[in-house]
Amino acid sequence: MIRINPCFEQIPRQYLFTQTAGKAADWVKRHPEKSLIRLGLGDVTRPIPAAAAEAMAAAALELQHSATFRGYGPEQGYRFLREAICRWDYAARGVNITPDEIYISDGIKTDCGALLELFDAESVIALCDPVYPAYVDAAAICGRAGVYDHRSLRWSKLLYLSCTAEHGFVPHPPKCHADLVYLCFPNNPTGAAADRTQLAEWVDWANDVNAVLLFDGAYESYITQENIPHSVFEINGAQRCCIELRSFSKSAGFTGVRCGYTVIPNELRREGRCIRELWERRLSGRSNGVSYPVQRGAQAIYSEAGQAQLRETIAYYQENAIMLRNGLRDMRFTVYGGENAPYVWAETPKGMTSCEFFDLLLEQCGVVVTPGVGFGSCGEGYVRLTAFGDRKETQTALERIRLLM
Ligand SMILES: *Cc1c(COP(=O)(O)O)cnc(C)c1O
Secondary structure (H helix, E strand, C coil): CCCCCCHHHHCCCCHHHHHHHHHHHHHHHHCCCCCCEECCCCCCCCCCCHHHHHHHHHHHHHCCCCCCCCCCCCCCCCHHHHHHHHHHHHHHHCCCCCHHHEEEECCHHHHHHHHHHHCCCCCCEEEEECCCHHHHHHHHHCCCCCCEECCCCEECCCEEEECCHHHCCCCCCCCCCCCEEEEECCCCCCCCCCCHHHHHHHHHHHHHHCCEEEEECCCHHHCCCCCCCCCHHHCCCHHHCEEEEEECHHHHCCCCCCCEEEECCCCCEECCEEHHHHHHHHHHHHCCCCCHHHHHHHHHHCCHHHHHHHHHHHHHHHHHHHHHHHHHHHCCCCEEECCCCCEEEEECHHHCCHHHHHHHHHHHHCEECEEHHHHCHHHCCEEEEECCCCHHHHHHHHHHHHHHC
16 A cells, blocks of 8 residues: 655644735735735745846747757756856855856755755754754655654754854854754844854864755845855865855845756765765756756856846845834844845844734734744744835835834
């Protein structure tokens, strides 16, 4: 008799986010005359750079002629894109990464789960709390997370690194054993960024204990402060212990187009094996790469025009983020993030739970935020507001909240 993957019995339904979406839909029904403002968005709203759209269109047209038709591309990604990434994202920052160490993917969410396949099933996986839920789901679906406890909101086999305001939501390396650590800076959901010293502490620890860091740099393009590294490979020794994931989703609005990349340095070796070669072997069996037009679109981001268009959109979101941060501060909220990330992490007032505050903002203001507890137990007492919305709407949301406070 066929049986389903038993891990699915353990995996909780995403009831919190389903519930909040349901409440928002219900509010709209009850208030047909009012407008709902969504500051819970995890998706961008501004269009992709024109340079990328034009390059994709041109690439699509190439495919109709036999002279320029292309079938399966290289699994690793086209060299033209890997070279552009190498030049613009690494060499320009003084980081020595070669095109051979770069792997084009259809986005980070895919790779952050798939990378687990390179390591033993008994590896201890550590992650931040609060956390981007995709890491947890990936570990749980392949049976590496153990048993889920609904009370603590934690899995028995995962090692949680509590992120609190006390240390600016950047955890120190654990004192106990861990093999694989998911780190994401600038962070979703807290908006915290790790500086050079903090990242160096992690890299030194990983090299000491032989751990591997899976570094999610999805929000790299939002970094504004000088002391925040744009790549983990700016840190000495990182090439021996880190894998970096980057995405065009939040930088170039590619959430629907789908493209990102993973960097596995040659120097990353374990048990005498080059991890990059294992990944290549895995890719050849599990993937046929990313479509040609999409890779041409991504390449076009690395041009003067593409960069200018991208910077304009990022600046728009950054201004929203600062407006949210300052606006909430003026109302005496304790807020974090927003400076190097499109997320503002706000403490709930008067000791409310994150769900109580969600309800209050929805009912009284018609503003949707994300309850922090949805990202883990340490997110309790916070809500996340995103800067991906419309400028005017973001302003209106602040005015409505001001009336309430
Ligand atoms: C949005 C986001 C991503 C992007 O994932 P893609 O699959 O590339 O769209 C990755 N990591 C984090 C933390 C995110 O918030």
